Amino acid sequence: MLSANLLNAALICTVQIFAILNPVSVIPTFLAMAEDRSQEELKEIVRIVGVTIFALMVVFAVLGDLVLQFMSISVDDLRFGGGILLMIISMDMLRGMARTKTLEKVEFAVVPISTPLLVGPGTITTVVILSADLKASYGPLGVATVIAAAAVTAALTYLIMRYASSLTRYLGINGIRALGRFMAIIIAATAADMIHKAVSDWVSEWFSSRTGKP
Numbered sequence: 407m408l409s410a411n412l413l414n415a416a417l418i419c420t421v422q423i424f425a426i427l428n429p430v431s432v433i434p435t436f437l438a439m440a441e442d443r444s445q446e447e448l449k450e451i452v453r454i455v456g457v458t459i460f461a462l463m464v465v466f467a468v469l470g471d472l473v474l475q476f477m478s479i480s481v482d483d484l485r486f487g488g489g490i491l492l493m494i495i496s497m498d499m500l501r502g503m504a505r506t507k508t509l510e511k512v513e514f515a516v517v518p519i520s521t522p523l524l525v526g527p528g529t530i531t532t533v534v535i536l537s538a539d540l541k542a543s544y545g546p547l548g549v550a551t552v553i554a555a556a557a558v559t560a561a562l563t564y565l566i567m568r569y570a571s572s573l574t575r576y577l578g579i580n581g582i583r584a585l586g587r588f589m590a591i592i593i594a595a596t597a598a599d600m601i602h603k604a605v606s607d608w609v610s611e612w613f614s615s616r617t618g619k620p
Contacts, residue, residue: 412544412551419536419555425592426492426528427459429563430585431499433570436519449568454515455524456564462525463533463556467549470534471541481538482604488531489600492593495528499590524563528593535600 440448474484533552540548566573574582 412547415540415544415548416551416555416558419540419552420558421592422532422536422596423463423529423555423559424562425589425596426495426532427524427559427563428499428586428589428593429524429566430573430582430589432519432523433566433574433582434579436567437570437574451515451519452564452567455520455567456560458516458520459524459563460556460560462521463529463560464553466530466533467537467552467556470530470537474534474538481535482607484531484538485535485600486604488528488535489597489604491531492528492597492600496590496594496597499586499593532596 440451443451474481533556536555537549537552540551542548544551577585
């Protein structure tokens, strides 16, 4: 039963993290910045992107709760604020707004592709909350589950970026945009769930304090 619950949690984590990373939406920016690069340079850039985003997610999965304690922020505080942030991001994506403004063609594997385009505030919020929730339910296995989901997401992102040109030719610009809109819907649903949980917890705490019942 425990293994089944963890597997289900891992699948949900993977979908949520992949949706907020949304590597498909980064493809146009990536290709525009990489048009003058050789194939060997592109392969190296994609490898760096994959490793970097995984490392960043692991750091926030493992140390996220310590950061919250240091800043005296509760998980519900982060859940509510992060939910609003994710909702804004999803609305921007649905309106077709670019995730960045004009970018210079510099060494961009880490900045801006890995962060903030992929691992930005929304991704950080999602990973920290998932890690905190699963750690509360499953202990260290919960954190390991989030890390496993991050590894799968990083691998999928690597493949998407590695074959970005082929995907663009196969799907076309409209297809890429449609996938981006679909990811925005998943992000919006995740945001609504986060806000709902935070408000529910606050209402429960208020009710308990008024009635004296746990």
